[in-house]
Amino acid sequence: MTVTPETGRWEALAAARTRADVGEGIASVLALLGIPDLISFAGGFPDPKTFPRERMSALLQEFAAAGEVSAFQYAPTGGLAGPRDALADRLERLQGRRPADDELLITSGGIEALELVTKSYLDPGDVVVVEAPTYLGAIQAFRSFEAKLVAVSMDQDGLEVDELEHLLAAGLRPKLLYSIPDHQNPAGVSLSGERRAPLVELARRYGFLIVEDVAYRELGFAADTFPSLWSLAPDVVVQAGTTSKTMFPGIRLGWAVGPPDIAARLVSTKQNTDQCAGALGQRLFEESARRGWLDEQVALSRALYERKAARLLAALERSMPEGAHWTRPQGGFFSWLTLPDGADSVDLAQRAVEQGVGIVPGTLFFPDGRGANTVRLSFSLVDEALIDDGIARLGALL
Numbered sequence: 001m002t003v004t005p006e007t008g009r010w011e012a013l014a015a016a017r018t019r020a021d022v023g024e025g026i027a028s029v030l031a032l033l034g035i036p037d038l039i040s041f042a043g044g045f046p047d048p049k050t051f052p053r054e055r056m057s058a059l060l061q062e063f064a065a066a067g068e069v070s071a072f073q074y075a076p077t078g079g080l081a082g083p084r085d086a087l088a089d090r091l092e093r094l095q096g097r098r099p100a101d102d103e104l105l106i107t108s109g110g111i112e113a114l115e116l117v118t119k120s121y122l123d124p125g126d127v128v129v130v131e132a133p134t135y136l137g138a139i140q141a142f143r144s145f146e147a148k149l150v151a152v153s154m155d156q157d158g159l160e161v162d163e164l165e166h167l168l169a170a171g172l173r174p175k176l177l178y179s180i181p182d183h184q185n186p187a188g189v190s191l192s193g194e195r196r197a198p199l200v201e202l203a204r205r206y207g208f209l210i211v212e213d214v215a216y217r218e219l220g221f222a223a224d225t226f227p228s229l230w231s232l233a234p235d236v237v238v239q240a241g242t243t244s245k246t247m248f249p250g251i252r253l254g255w256a257v258g259p260p261d262i263a264a265r266l267v268s269t270k271q272n273t274d275q276c277a278g279a280l281g282q283r284l285f286e287e288s289a290r291r292g293w294l295d296e297q298v299a300l301s302r303a304l305y306e307r308k309a310a311r312l313l314a315a316l317e318r319s320m321p322e323g324a325h326w327t328r329p330q331g332g333f334f335s336w337l338t339l340p341d342g343a344d345s346v347d348l349a350q351r352a353v354e355q356g357v358g359i360v361p362g363t364l365f366f367p368d369g370r371g372a373n374t375v376r377l378s379f380s381l382v383d384e385a386l387i388d389d390g391i392a393r394l395g396a397l398l
C-alpha cells in the first residue's frame with residue numbers, strides 16, 4: 001500500500017500526546033488562511049520591509065573574505081562566546097540587568113526556549129498557568145508534554161494577578177506560570193507596572209517558576225517600558241526571548257536567561273534536541289548588535305508598526321458595529337477584537353475568507369474553549385494600503 005497523507009496509514013502509530021487537535025471549525029479556517037490574495041490579519045509574521053537584506057549580504061561576504069570559521073562550524077550548546085557577550089550587553093542596556101555567564105543560553109528561537117523549559121520541568125499532569133488568551137505555540141508546547149493548563153483572565157492591564165492570588169490561596173499549585181507581559185500575543189495589552197512586583201512575589205511565596213516571554217518587548221511604540229519580570233526577580237523567572245520580530249525569523253535565534261541551575265538544565269536538555277543554535281545566525285546577530293544595526297532596524301520597525309496599528313484602529317472605529325470593542329496596542333503586532341454578544345468568530349472567519357479577508361478566531365488562543373466571540377487581528381504583515389478595505393469588509397459582514 002502506498003503511504004499518502006490521505007491514507008493516514010501511520011496515524012495509528014502516532015504518540016497520543018501528538019493527537020490533541022484544534023477542532024474541525026478552526027482547522028478548516030486555518031486551512032483557508034493559506035489562499036493567495038487574502039487581505040490577511042491572520043499571521044503574526046514581521047513585515048519583510050524590515051528585513052536587513054543588504055547588511056546581511058555584506059556580513060556574509062565579510063565572513064567569507066576574512067576566512068572566518070566559527071560562523072560555519074558547530075557551536076557550543078550554550079552559544080558562541082561573542083554572541084553571548086553581545087546578547088548580555090544588550091540585555092543589560094535594555095533591561096537594566098546583565099545575566100551572569102551561567103544564567104544565559106542561546107536558543108533556536110523563542111519557541112525552543114519554551115520547549116526546553118517544558119521538556120526539562122514538566123511531567124504529565126503538572127499544572128501550568130497561562131494567560132487567557134495566550135500564544136498558541138506555548139499552548140501546544142505545554143500540551144505536547146501533557147501538562148494541565150489553567151487559564152487566568154486578563155484585562156486592559158494584562159494578567160489579573162488578583163484572580164491568580166485567589167486561585168493559589170484556594171489550593172492551586174502550578175509548577176510554571178507562562179506570561180507575555182509586553183504587547184501580548186494575542187491580546188495586544190501589557191502587564192501594568194503595578195502588577196509586576198506582586199506577581200513575582202506570588203512565585204516566591206508559592207514556589208512556582210515564571211516563564212516570561214518577551215517576544216514583542218522591544219517593539220513598543222513609545223520608548224518607555226516596564227521592568228521585565230526577570231530583571232525584577234532573576235531568582236524565580238526564566239525569560240524566553242527571540243530575534244524573530246526584531247531582526248528576522250529566518251535565523252531562528254533566541255535566548256533563555258534564568259537561575260543558574262535552570263540554565264544548566266536547559267543546556268543539558270538542548271544537547272539532545274538540536275545540540276546548538278545555528279552559528280551563522282549567532283554571528284549575524286552579534287555583528288548586527290555590535291554595529292548598532294539592530295537598534296536602527298528596531299527603530300524603523302517600531303515606526304512602521306505604529307503607523308499600521310493606528311490605521312487599523314481608525315478603520316475599526318469607522319467600520320465596527322455597536323457592541324464591538326478592541327484593544328489599543330502600544331506596541332507589538334496585535335489588537336484583540338471582541339464581537340457583539342452572540343457573534344461567532346469561527347463562523348465570521350469562514351465568511352470573511354469568502355470576502356477575501358483572513359482573521360483568526362479567538363477560541364484558538366484559549367486552552368479551555370472560551371472566547372467564541374473574539375478575534376485576533378494582526379497588523380504586522382498586512383499591506384498598509386489594504387487595511388481600510390479589509391476592515392470595511394469585515395464590518396459589512398457584522
Ligand SMILES: Cc1ncc(COP(=O)(O)O)c(C=O)c1O
Binds near residue numbers: 108111244
Ligand atoms: C509570544 C511569542 N513567543 C514566541 C514566538 C516564537 O518566536 P520564535 O520565532 O523565535 O520561535 C512567537 C512568534 O509568533 C510569539 O508570538
